[in-house]
Amino acid sequence: MNFVCEVYIRPRADILDPQGDAVLSALGHLGFEGVNEVKVGKYLILKLTAPDSSAAEQAARTMCEKLLANPITEDYTLKVSTEA
Amino acid sequence: MNFVCEVYIRPRADILDPQGDAVLSALGHLGFEGVNEVKVGKYLILKLTAPDSSAAEQAARTMCEKLLANPITEDYTLKVSTEA
Numbered sequence: 001m002n003f004v005c006e007v008y009i010r011p012r013a014d015i016l017d018p019q020g021d022a023v024l025s026a027l028g029h030l031g032f033e034g035v036n037e038v039k040v041g042k043y044l045i046l047k048l049t050a051p052d053s054s055a056a057e058q059a060a061r062t063m064c065e066k067l068l069a070n071p072i073t074e075d076y077t078l079k080v081s082t083e084a
Numbered sequence: 085m086n087f088v089c090e091v092y093i094r095p096r097a098d099i100l101d102p103q104g105d106a107v108l109s110a111l112g113h114l115g116f117e118g119v120n121e122v123k124v125g126k127y128l129i130l131k132l133t134a135p136d137s138s139a140a141e142q143a144a145r146t147m148c149e150k151l152l153a154n155p156i157t158e159d160y161t162l163k164v165s166t167e168a
Binding site: 002008009010020023026027030032034035036037038039040041042043044045046047048049050059062063066067068 | 086092093094104107110111114116118119120121122123124125126127128129130131132133134143146147150151152
C-alpha cells in the first residue's frame, strides 16, 4: 500500500534558532506587531510503499533518526495517512 | 490572547524540488526502500498576540503572503491554536 508520511521537524525549545530570530526581526521591520516568537523547522512529505500503516510509520521514524532530523537539536513528529 | 500559529509550507506539486530529490537519493543510498517521492518544505511556529483566533489566522496569512511563503512556487496551510 502507498502511504503519505508528513514529518514535522522543529528546533528544540532550549536551542537557539537564528533563522527564527531573523524571521521575527523581518516581520517586525515589515510592520507586523504582536509576534512574540518564531521557530523555523522543516516539513517533509514522504510518499512510501509499506505493508501497513504502522510499518510506514516505523520506516519514517527510522529515516528521521538516521538522516532527516538531528536528534541533538531537533524534535520531530509524524503523521501517516493513506495516499489519496 | 496568545496564539500559536503553525505554518506548513510545501513546494507546489508541479514545481521541481531538488532538495527533496537529494533527500530521496540519500535515503536510497542508506538502504531505505519503498520511498517513492520526497518533498521538502518549511514548518514555522509563530507565537503571536491577537484579539481572537480569526485575527491571529488572518495576521499569519498576511505574513505568509508578504514574507514567509513564495506564492509562485509554494503552497501553505495554517493551524491556529491557543497557547498552552
